[in-house]
Amino acid sequence: MIDFEAVTKRYPDGTEAVRDFSLHIPSGSLTALVGSSGSGKTTLLRCINRMVDPTSGAILIDGENVADRPAVQLRRSIGYVMQQSGLLPHRKVIDNVATVLRLNGQPKKEAHARAREVLDVVGIAHSMFERYPSQLSGGQAQRVGVARALAADPNILLMDEPFGAVDPIVRAELQAETRRLHRELNKTVVFVTHDIDEAFALADIVVIMKSGGQVAQIGSPAEILANPADNFVEQFVGLDTKRRHLRIEERDGEQIVVTADGRVAGVLDS
Ligand SMILES: Nc1ncnc2c1ncn2[C@@H]1O[C@H](COP(=O)(O)OP(=O)(O)OP(=O)(O)O)[C@@H](O)[C@H]1O
Structure with missing residues (x-):
């Protein structure tokens, strides 16, 4: 489980990205942070793996403050998928997926065996294992990005607008795949998106953010649809129109x- 306790993040230039944010994320859930651009979603996601350190407040994973964990070790223990796959362009698919395992000290043979296994899980054909990222479609690159994030078998998977740059049909496929993986692998997934439909389609818990990192509403899709907290939420989820x-x-x-x-x-x- 992940707990945000009164997290505030002010960047050095004075921008307050998140204010007094608290949230309990149960183990094994899929939580979507959704909101307009600049509402602090990415900042919150990055607080979990210490790519960003909060100005005040704490993030606990299974009761342990992430600030007490060495940042690099913490980061390698949490899967991270970003919008533009983030694959290393000069390394083959198989090597990209094996990277974290190699950094964690696994011998090449074992790391590659695990990489092949996890590429199978996300539906990448064997014929693509030796390709370079530039030889993949956007959707394939995102699948490889997911495989890379899953390679070290992390309990937590962070996904930052992972399907924002692919076309709607591939996006729907990748969403279905995410639901399947979440069901089968039992990870705690935190997913950032602009798209309320995507959030409703995927998440058990939806957190709707307003600007300044403030929460408009937290609830299941059903709860939010049945009882939108205010006009902002009504508008955001399209109930007003x-x-x-x-x-x-x-x-x-x-x-x-x-x-x-x-x-x-x-x-x-x-
Ligand atoms: N390194 C930084 N330095 C200063 N301000 C930052 C930094 N990173 C983010 N911000 C600001 O913090 C606010 C929240 O940004 P963040 O990226 O967390 O929002 P977001 O909801 O993920 O936005 P988007 O959907 O556009 O990615 C924005 O006003 C942004 O400009």
Whole structure:
């Protein structure tokens, strides 16, 4: 589990990116931080692996303050996927995925065996293992980025707008894949996105952020849709314009998602 305790981050130029942010993230959940540009999502994500240190407050992983962990060791123990895959251009796919394992001291043979295994998990064909990143499509590069993040079998996976730069069809595939991986691998995933639809499609817990790193609402997709906290949230999730023609109804003890014309769109997991 991850706990943010009254986290504030002020950058040296005085920008207050996050103010007094608290959040409990249960182990094994998929939490989406969603909000407009500049609302502090990336700053919060990076506080988890100490790419950013908060000005005040604390982040605890399983009860231990991350500030007490050596930053490099902490970072290598947490998977990180970013928007532009971040693959090293002069290294082959297999070597990119094996990088953290090699840095952790694993012999090349074992690191490559694990890299092949995890590339299989994310659906990269063997014929691509020896390619360079420039020889991959955007969607393939993101899959390799996910494989690299999973290689050291971290308990926590941080994903920062991982599918922001791919087309909508590939994006939908990668979202489905993320759901599958999350179900199968039982990681704690924290996912940053601009896209409320993506957040609702993926997350158990959605955190809607306003500018200045302030929380507008925290809840499950169902809770937020059923009870938006204020006008900002209504607008953000598109309830004000009826863009989102969905409502939640209770039927036979189950929460049913119903469209504006009364069709059942799905059943929410309890
Ligand atoms: N290194 C930095 N120095 C100064 N200000 C920064 C720095 N990094 C981020 N900021 C500022 O902090 C605020 C929050 O930025 P952050 O990147 O966390 O937001 P975000 O919600 O992830 O935005 P986006 O969706 O555009 O990536 C912004 O005003 C940004 O300009």
